Amino acid sequence: MSTSPAIEYDVKDITLSSEGKRRIEWAEREMPVLRLIRERFAAELPLSGLRLVACAHITTETANLARALQAGGAEAILIASNPLSTQDDVAASLVTDWNNCEECGLRRSRRQVSRTIGLCYWRRRPGFCLS
Numbered sequence: 001m002s003t004s005p006a007i008e009y010d011v012k013d014i015t016l017s018s019e020g021k022r023r024i025e026w027a028e029r030e031m032p033v034l035r036l037i038r039e040r041f042a043a044e045l046p047l048s049g050l051r052l053v054a055c056a057h058i059t060t061e062t063a064n065l066a067r068a069l070q071a072g073g074a075e076a077i078l079i080a081s082n083p084l085s086t087q088d089d090v091a092a093s094l095v096t097d098w099n100n101c102e103e104c105g106l107r108r109s110r111r112q113v114s115r116t117i118g119l120c121y122w123r124r125r126p127g128f129c130l131s
Contacts, residue, residue, distance in 0.1 A: 009095040012088040020093030024067075027060035034064050041072030048073030057085040063094055070098065 028035055041047065052069060056062045058080045069076040078094065080086040 011091045011095055012086075014092045014096060016089035017092035017096040020063075020087070020089035020091070021097045023060050023087075024063045024090060024093055024097075028064050028067075031061070031064055034068055038064075038068035038071045041068055045073035050074040051077075053077045053079065055079045055081045057082055058091045058094070059085065059087050060090055063090050063098075066094065067098055 047069060050073065052074045054062075054066065054076065056078060058078060062078070066076045066078055080091065
C-alpha cells in the first residue's frame with residue numbers, strides 16, 4: 001500500500017486500497033481506448049491547469065476516467081454520488097494510490113452528498129463540474 005496521501009478524504013476503510021488498485025488495473029486492461037487516451041493526455045497535457053470536480057458513481061470505470069483526466073494535467077476531485085454504488089475499495093485506492101479522490105466514498109445520504117458537493121465547489125472553485 002502507498003503512503004498516506006496529502007489530500008482530504010472520507011472513505012469507509014482505507015485499508016481496502018490494495019484490492020481496489022488490483023480491480024482498477026484489471027478494469028484498465030478491459031478499457032483499451034481510455035488507456036490510449038490517458039497515455040496521449042500524459043504526453044500532451046491538454047487539461048493542464050483545469051480544476052475539475054466530478055460527482056459520480058465511484059467504480060473501477062470512473063476511477064480510470066479520473067486517472068485519464070489527471071494524466072492530462074487536470075486536478076480531478078471525485079465525490080461519491082450514490083452511497084449504494086460506491087465501491088469502497090476503489091475509493092480507498094484512488095486516495096492512496098492515485099491521490100485524486102477527495103471527500104469520496106462514505107455511505108452518505110443524498111443531503112450529505114449535496115452538502116459535500118457545495119462545500120467542495122466553494123473551497124476549490126473548479127473550472128468545470130461533472131455530474
